[in-house]
Amino acid sequence: MERRTIGAGALAVGAVGLGCMPMSWAYSASRQRGEESVRAVHRALDVGSTLLDTADMYGPFTNELLVGRVLKERRQDAFVSTKVGLLVGEQHIVANGRPGYVKRACDASLRRLQTDVIDLYQLHRADPEVPVEETWGAMAELVRAGKVRALGLCAVGARGGRRSGTRLHDATIRQLRRVQQVFPVSAVQAELSVWSPEALETLLPWCVERGVGFLAAMPLGNGFLTGTLTPGQGFEPDDVRARHPRFTAEMMAANQPIVAGLRRIAARHGDGVTPAQVALAWVLAQGRHVVAVPGTKQERWASQNARAERVRLTPADLAEVAELPRAQGSWD
Numbered sequence: 001m002e003r004r005t006i007g008a009g010a011l012a013v014g015a016v017g018l019g020c021m022p023m024s025w026a027y028s029a030s031r032q033r034g035e036e037s038v039r040a041v042h043r044a045l046d047v048g049s050t051l052l053d054t055a056d057m058y059g060p061f062t063n064e065l066l067v068g069r070v071l072k073e074r075r076q077d078a079f080v081s082t083k084v085g086l087l088v089g090e091q092h093i094v095a096n097g098r099p100g101y102v103k104r105a106c107d108a109s110l111r112r113l114q115t116d117v118i119d120l121y122q123l124h125r126a127d128p129e130v131p132v133e134e135t136w137g138a139m140a141e142l143v144r145a146g147k148v149r150a151l152g153l154c155a156v157g158a159r160g161g162r163r164s165g166t167r168l169h170d171a172t173i174r175q176l177r178r179v180q181q182v183f184p185v186s187a188v189q190a191e192l193s194v195w196s197p198e199a200l201e202t203l204l205p206w207c208v209e210r211g212v213g214f215l216a217a218m219p220l221g222n223g224f225l226t227g228t229l230t231p232g233q234g235f236e237p238d239d240v241r242a243r244h245p246r247f248t249a250e251m252m253a254a255n256q257p258i259v260a261g262l263r264r265i266a267a268r269h270g271d272g273v274t275p276a277q278v279a280l281a282w283v284l285a286q287g288r289h290v291v292a293v294p295g296t297k298q299e300r301w302a303s304q305n306a307r308a309e310r311v312r313l314t315p316a317d318l319a320e321v322a323e324l325p326r327a328q329g330s331w332d
Contacts, residue, residue, distance in 0.1 A: 001048030001309050004291050006213030007150055007186025011119065013079045015284055015309045017051030018044040018302060019217070019295030020067055025058035026240045027297075034066060036297060041070040043299040045077045047306040053189075053215070053293050055083035055124060056109050057093070064112035072114040081120040081187075081215075082109050083154065085127065085135070097127030099138035106142050120187055122152035123179075132175055133182050140183035151183060152215070155190035155203065169203040176206065189215035189293070192286070194225055194279050195246075195258055195327035200286065208287055219283045219292045221327075224252070226276040227259045245329035254328045261324045265317050273311060276301075280308035282321055 001014040021027075023037035041052065052070075054063045064082060071078055084105045087094050109118065121139055126132040142148040156171040169190065176185055188207050192199045196218070207214045220226055222241055232249035235242040246255065262275035269278070276294075283292045294305045313321075 001306060004213075004288060006120065006215075006289075006291065008184065008211050011079065011150055011186065011213075013051040013291055014048040014306070015291060016049050016280060016306050017053055017079075017081075017215070017291055017293040018049045018305075019293045020052055020054045020063055021058050022295040023058075023066055023297040024063035025060075029236065029238050032297065036299075037066055038069055040297055040299050040302045041067060042074070044302040044306065045070070045074055047303055048309075049302065049306050050077065051079045051081060051215075051291060051293065053081045054113075055086075055122075056105060056112075057083070057086045057088050057124065060088040061108075061112060064109055068112050068114040075115055079119045080113060080115060081122060081152070082113065082118055083122040083124040084109070084139075085124040095125045095127040095129075097123070097130040097132065097135035099134055102135060102138040103142065106139075106147055110147060117146065118148045120150050120152050121148040122154055122187070122189060124154050125156070126175060132178055136179040136182045143183070150186035152187035152189060152213075153179065153185055154217075155188065155199075167202055168198040169201070172203060173206055180210075185210075185212050187213040187215055189217050191218045192216040192283055192290070193219045193221045194262065194282055194321055194324065195221045195255065204286065204290070208289055212289070214287070214290045216283045216286075216290055216292045218295075219280055220276055220294050221279070222247070224255065225259065225262060225279040226274070227263060231256070246327060251328055255325075257325050258327060261320060265313070265320060268317070269311055274304065276304065277308035277311050278313070278317075280305060281311035281313050282318070284309065285313050285318060 003012040004015045052067055054067050084102055085097055087096050139151050190199045204214055223229055231252035241247040262278045266273040266275050266278045280292050296302055
């Protein structure tokens with residue numbers, strides 16, 4: 001697989017990574033099977049998807065434990081990314097950016113991942129009670145201690161900018177400017193997909209100008225862009241899509257023209273090319289610093305996602321994607 005660079009430190013990873021969150025968190029719990037997920041991680045590494053993206057809050061903790069089972073055998077094959085800064089309670093999630101906590105959390109992640117170094121340590125969310133410079137400074141100390149190789153920041157908030165009239169990633173860029181004064185940012189992780197292209201406006205250009213890697217989260221639109229979901233199929237209560245404004249039956253039906261457009265392009269690229277692969281190829285076409293991080297818990301999807309790197313979209317394909325209807329949600 002093509003290798004792409006994260007940050008100025010020349011950290012090289014496969015152009016398509018593996019988001020491990022669905023194996024333990026946010027999607028239907030009844031479909032989470034540990035052994036199947038372990039096989040998916042192995043398959044991802046086999047096909048060159050070296051970046052494994054996890055977080056201590058996924059589970060919580062169980063996702064890192066699962067990834068650690070694979071790393072125990074194949075640490076040299078993997079680029080490990082995990083996150084810190086969020087704590088999961090019974091019915092709530094809170095931020096914790098206190099320096100002491102960050103250092104303890106890193107040690108705990110290292111134990112669960114069965115490794116002595118984390119390749120990319122990301123701040124999941126800044127703690128509003130702690131200056132982000134203090135949190136970032138503690139993370140920088142972990143780099144100097146040899147426990148972490150590079151630091152990353154996850155984008156702030158989901159869609160608040162749509163309601164307030166501000167640009168979606170203004171708050172993230174403000175945070176990035178602050179933490180860059182403390183220690184270099186190697187990567188930024190934010191949603192980027194055919195139906196959520198907002199990062200192209202300001203966030204990705206900010207990264208490109210500074211040589212910062214961009215990890216494209218949810219590049220398949222929480223599964224919608226695969227074309228495998230049926231409007232009105234329903235989701236289990238613990239599935240994030242059960243509360244997502246684009247996954248009501250009405251909105252899923254309204255957004256079908258987007259999937260239809262991806263299918264048309266896929267058909268032009270030959271047998272076996274899927275809408276999901278076109279969606280991932282579009283993400284990869286946004287720049288050499290972009291790494292797509294689709295999430296899955298199944299071997300076959302890990303393999304299919306990796307093959308998207310071979311799909312080369314033409315200027316006509318990209319123009320067609322640009323003309324697809326804007327995605328609708330219940331906020332619109």
